[in-house]
Amino acid sequence: MKKSILFLLIGFLVISFYSCYYDKADLLYPTGAAVSCDTSTVISYSQKVVPLLKNQCYGCHTPTGGSGGINMGTYATDKAIAVNGKLYGSISHAAGFIPMPQGTSKMTTCQLAAIKKWIDGGALNN
Ligand code: HEC
Structure with a gap:
């Protein structure tokens, strides 16, 4: 049970990081x-x-x-x-x-x- 919560948490963090990554790319490459x-x-x-x-x-x-x-x-x-x-x-x-x-x-x-x-x-x- 604890493990699955940990996996969920890790999954959530990974998704969060990906969304941040795209936000930053917009700022770093201001061509769009x-x-x-x-x-x-x-x-x-x-x-x-x-x-x-x-x-x-x-x-x-x-x-x-x-x-x-x-x-x-x-x-x-x-x-x-x-x-x-x-x-x-x-x-x-x-x-x-x-x-x-x-x-x-x-x-x-x-x-x-x-x-x-x-x-x-x-x-x-x-
Ligand atoms: C290269 C020249 C050119 C540029 C640049 C241009 N137009 Fe036009 N526009 C025309 C011509 C020519 C017509 C008439 C087209 C026809 O009757 O087939 C026209 C027609 C229109 C019409 C009438 C459309 C309708 O459905 O009755 C509008 C509104 C208009 N233009 C707005 C704009 C706006 C806003 C811009 C800038 C974003 C713009 N035009 C840029 C040449 C241009």
Whole structure:
């Protein structure tokens, strides 16, 4: 009886160590999406959303005459597509939307989560 408890304990410890190992690997090799994860409860439009969109969208979607008739690059334009659902629909590659950014890979899970949080928070000009 005592032995089986010992085995359980050892098994538990081994599992614990393995989970720690993976956590540390994420920290040691910060190449994955986890590193860019913004866990703030409120996502800032100017600090977080604009840099992402500037990087991946504003090249084609300008404030006037953007590709596909979608204007981006000012708070008013960005908020408009945030509230009508097109922003998140396109970047999350949801059915019924044209997947964006066009011609390149989908945003990371963390980037998508940050933008979703900004939209769900009312797409504030913060
Ligand atoms: C390389 C140029 C390019 C980039 C980069 C790009 N787009 Fe687009 N986008 C287009 C074009 C072209 C269309 C029109 C596509 C069509 O009508 O077939 C479009 C259409 C859209 C639409 C309309 C989709 C729909 O289903 O109605 C949205 C919303 C959009 N883009 C948002 C974005 C966002 C957000 C980003 C950045 C994550 C982005 N785009 C990056 C070129 C681009």
